Amino acid sequence: MEWYNQLFQYLISGITTGAIYALVALGFAIIYNATEIINFAQGEFVMLGAMIAAALLAMAPMPIWMAVSIAIVAATMIGMIFERLAIRPVKNASHMNLIIITIGGSILIKGVAMLVWGKDARPMPGFSSAQHPIKFFGAAITPQSIWVMAGMAVAVVLLHFFYEYTITGKALRACAYNRKAARLCGISVERMVFFSFALSAAIGGFAGVLVAPITFAAYDVGTMLGLKGFCAAILGGLGSNPGAVLGGLVIGTLESLAAGYVSSGYKDAVAFIIMLAVLYFRPVGILGKRAEKV
């Protein structure tokens, strides 16, 4: 088989996983903008979305949209609780301490998920009842892939309108530019931090329910997704929303191409090698703001 026969198929699956990485990266960007904290627990919100939806569907018969909505709301609530209990009480701590807290939160959430739902991966049905892949230029696209890409696009558009046209969105942007000045204008920075955790947990949960029918849901899927989404955020430029989306799509595509043409064993290393290269040659990322040199 010639190499180009498979190319389109690899691109499609790359963009699908890339869309998930993009959503995770957006979650990182939202919290980083409001707080300058790198939230290492971001991937666990993805896992929570996936696990809660899969567990609900296995427990009781209900329409899939209902399980999905409950899962996103639950992930959001957990994000809010995490901010209230572990981030807000220590808001004057150094960045290093806050980062350690988010690492602790990530392992804690993962550990609790393992105790509650066990170690086995759970399947989740696709959003559409039709499961037949659609043929498109010789490549097969599963309906769930289309859901993932469309879901990512809708989330990005909604987020754009939110940031540009709502008071809360504008206040969040003000916090990202200059927190002191934002406070002087009467914006409650504490509330914005709380809100940014809620928002990024919601986006994480959303990514989780989108990807669960493709990859299955397990207590440990969040770590790798979170780390790769993080690489995507760095590639795009930490703190830049369009950058996060671009970074996610680029990493997803390159990963899929590398797995197809180079070596599937090193698939998981691709994102990190890209991140290390970015830190070497262009630490601000593709679309990032200028990084402050010491």
Next chain:
Amino acid sequence: MKRDWMLLLLLAAAVLALPNFITSPYYFSVLIFVAINGIVVLGLTLLMGYAGQISLGHAGFFGLGAYFSMIFTVHLHLNPWLAMALGLAATVVIAFLLGMPTLRLHGHYLAMATLGLGVVLQIIFKEEIAITGGPSGTSGIPYLKAFGIEFSNDHKFYYLAWIFVLVLFGLSINLIHSRIGRALRAISQNQTAAGSLGIPVDRLKLSVFALSAGYASLAGSLYAHYFTFINPSPFGFMASVKLVAMVVVGGSVSLWGALLGAALLTSLPEFLTVLQDYEMVVYGAILILVMMFAPRGLAGIIAKIFQYLGLGAKEENARAV
């Protein structure tokens, strides 16, 4: 300073005396693990407490030391001590290459870069089967020998491991009480101010990072020659997080705390095997709770108790601020 050396002498005496009270070889192996983790945590404490940077890939450097020792002895038949030295040199070079671009940047880029390196290293350990033995690992690593003694059982290796701890501890005490140590403390307080005083901020941070990677590499080599078998599983992300937890629990601004943290978190799971399934919950909760309620860790708590008892811990306390 004087107190640190006195305490070090006490520790040495304890290391010599302890075997008289140990009945089962199992306790020797626990103490060897405390020593091996302690060496890594000492280096990580220098990095976190004195240079203000987190590494989430120290298990990777630990693994590099172990794998280099294995490759140099099993495949290339070099002397184990030479293998350990070569592994140390190679690991330090890798740390330099990784730290150079990332430590110049403001913020926690090193945390991400080390995290990335750790993940990539574990994948290499798993995939390069011809060299590393892949997921099932490689056995047949020779024992270390010196002065006609082969460190082939737990009792003998116990002394070797703790000699390494004592020497590296002495080196670290020397370092933090030197000009460089004072410069590092200035950096961790305020980088800009330190830079304006003429302290080469980037270079010092980079050196401490490379040094801490070197400590981890030595510990890894010891691990390889103790077990004579290695596989990729103890060198993953969770292992790096555990090492950070040891630093945090001990108190990141105290070398003694580092040893305490390593001793506590290494031996507890050995005695509380019921904890196995709760491991992640426990480590996660420890990280959060210590950071929230005792950010200076056990060392900070002990310093406070001493102060309360009026036992003149003023110097220690001033340093720990």
